[in-house]
Amino acid sequence: MASNAGEEESTVIAIDSDRNSLHAVKWAVEHLLKKNASCTLIHVRTKTLYSHDFEVIPKQGRLPTEEELHQFFLPFRGFCARKGIVAKELVLHDIDVSNALTDYIIDNSISNIVVGASRWNALIRKFKDADVATSLVRSVPETCTVHVISKGKVQNIRPAGHSQNISNALSKSLKGIKGSFQSEDLNRYNIKEIEVATNYFDNALKIGEGGYGPVFKGVLDHTEVAIKALKPDISQGERQFQQEVNVLSTIKHPNMVQLLGACPEYGCLVYEYIENGSLEDRLFQKDNTPTIPWKVRFKIASEIATGLLFLHQTKPEPVVHRDLKPANILLDRNYASKITDVGLARLVPPSVANKTTQYHKTTAAGTFCYIDPEYQQTGLLGVKSDIYSLGVMLLQIITGKPPMGVAHLVEEAIDKGKLQEVLDPNVTDWPLEETLSYARLALKCCEMRKRDRPDLRSVILPELNRLRNL
Known part of the structure; x- marks a missing residue:
């Protein structure tokens, strides 16, 4: 979706499979949209995908699969068509529904969002403090009006321009x-x-x-x-x-x-204050910053692992970061790495920190694509949960690609003997043998099961230090 979409296209309706989504669509069509106008129906997928489902999911979302079309979109498509409304369909990916919608609203200058009021359903039980409608009212920019619909009636409207000091x-x-x-x-x-x-x-x-x-x-x-x-x-x-x-x-x-x-x-x-901002911004060359050379990338990887090991060896209780990603790594003027954003961190009793039976936490937290799939499914947390996130980030450091599906992309390239084709093309002098060793290590970190991931102190850090010192 282009961010300069016409005025009639700047209405988004958030949908799920509950009845309030139906009420939201009906209300928008009858009270907000004119005939021949268009809107965007958005469903946010919070479940983890298998790596082979999609190679890369653009931040702007993707078209729904056949299954998603039947489950979420088709009933609304027909209703809109009968009313002369063109409905575009989009699926976003994030563990946090309101966060995904807010980002989309900001990126596309959306002026209206219509959402069904939250109900005590399976999603709410899974993320106990998640109330999508309430979160949107609080988080969307003041240029967007939020319409919350319950049983066909407006439950709440936060008009555009309304903000708190x-x-x-x-x-x-x-x-x-x-x-x-x-x-x-x-x-x-x-x-x-x-x-x-x-x-x-x-x-x-x-x-x-x-x-x-x-x-x-x-x-x-x-x-x-x-x-x-x-x-x-x-x-x-x-x-x-x-x-x-x-x-x-x-x-x-x-x-x-x-x-x-x-x-x-x-x-x-x-x-x-860290001068060079986040690793994410520098990898993706925000504001046309220069390409990071491969030697510096290997140094950054080694320093992230060093900082993470320090957290994991904290006494008397190891600290599990839970939200490792390039946006939470800052780079100073010499491109030295610093881990930040430990607000989601958890102290794990040392007796269970490295065991297969991990410390139990009720609700998975972190950022979609970086969350340990085993932790997301079971709520069982340990230091190996951070190793999965580290693995995804290590792959991004050499590919310069988004996190969704990056492990599958690299694994497939290695199997075909074509790793060079998925490395960041802005770097022209990759040392291929060493980069292959690095990529294989990163893929081991991305194993689905915690017990299959390598140890940070004895395996990961020594190899990253070796590559750093090339």
Whole structure:
């Protein structure tokens, strides 16, 4: 879908197989769309795909399969056609439905989204704090109107242009943090200092956005810093804030981003500013940044593994990151790697950290495509869960490709003796024998079962260090 779609095309209807999706489509057709207008029906797939299903899923989504057409789209297609509405059909992939829809809305300048009110169904039980309609009301940009439909009637409308002052909203959502913030190693800032440092959360100073909230560049104590601000009313926000403080205030490592301070009353976290931004942006050459040479890529891979091993060897309890991906690796001016975003991290009892019977956690968290499939299915968490995410990222470092299906792509290329064809073409001097060794190691990290993945300390890191020192 092009982002410059006509005005009539800037309406999205989120659909699933529940009755409220039917109500949402009917309401949109009867009250929002004119005859001969068009809209986009979007279903977000949250289940893991088998690697051979699709090689690459573009961020803009894909056409539905035959099975998905019958399950989700055909009833709505016919209804729209009878009313003279052209319905485009799209499937997005993400473990977080509202996050996928929000990204699509932002990328395509969507002005209306219609969604059925959430019900206590299997999806809600699986992701206990997931309420898609409520999350959308909170997260979509103020240029988009959210229409929440229940049983054919409008349950809630958040009109375009409606937004909360970030400071006021944060204040209401984080009352519990103030009393729980305890760290002698961190600077404590008040909201006035944070507002001045970010020019009152000026969008021109915004340098990133994560699940936790936006990140702004600023200056505090005459030092350039990155300030992460909690999204208003984010579910689990208080726990993520406290976890980030707990993990980063007690550990220091050259391959971990340094937390400098916090404003607990408003859920703001202050980090060292890392000049070259994220590995994701540099791999995909955002803003036309130069290609990363293969030697630097091998160095980055080795440093990520070094930082991860440090987390996994933390005493008295290993730390499992749970959200390793290129967007959470920052690169300084010398392209040294630093792991960030430990808000989803979990402490795992050392007695079970490496066993097949892993520490049990109820709900899988992380980013779709990087989540350990065994953890996603069972909720059983251990350090090997991070190894799967590491494997996907290692493959992206040499291919420069999106995560969806990258393991299948590389495995197939190796089997055919054509690895060079899937390596990042911007690098013209890949050392093929060593890169093949690297790719095979990364594929082992992507094994479906935890027990089949190699050990980080004794297998993965020594090999990555060998390649780094070529």
